[in-house]
Amino acid sequence: MVPDARYLLAIRTLRPNETTPVSTGSIADELGRSPAAATEMAERLNERGLVEHEPYEGVVLTEEGESRADRLARTYEILCRFCRDVLRIDEYEAEASALVGTVSPDVAERLAEVLLSDEADPSP
Incomplete structure (x- = not known):
């Protein structure tokens, strides 16, 4: 991160x-x-x-x-869900933390739309 x-x-x-x-x-x-x-x-x-x-x-x-912290928190939540639910990584929070500052909010939102679309709330 x-x-x-x-x-x-x-x-x-x-x-x-x-x-x-x-x-x-x-x-x-x-x-x-x-x-x-x-x-x-x-x-x-x-x-x-x-x-x-x-x-x-x-x-x-x-x-x-x-505003920036809110966007980062949203990105972190999406990445946590992706790493946990899609990639099935045990240490999903650490992986999401490592990625959050490098993934744009646009990419995170698109990730949520495409890969997590069956769940409305991407909160971990």
Whole structure:
């Protein structure tokens, strides 16, 4: 998975609501990274307008970050279903995670349409 994709998904997953900051320590723990690495990525995402980062407070997704995180989450869900149900991979979440930042939302949606069409909801 592309690093910023991992971070955006982690922030989206960890937040209790859309306005409460997620600590960089929590993000680091979730991703198995050091707090310094999580803080560095938070700053990069902040510079790109994807999060608002307040040192010692945490990060909140911006509107653009929220939109991107939602698309990534949808792609991840589709890839999980594909890897689990079609390819029958035991470690389907790890495989989907490895792919999610490299597959466009258009490809994921087309994949869902073509291969998962018998199921309406691609949530794992």
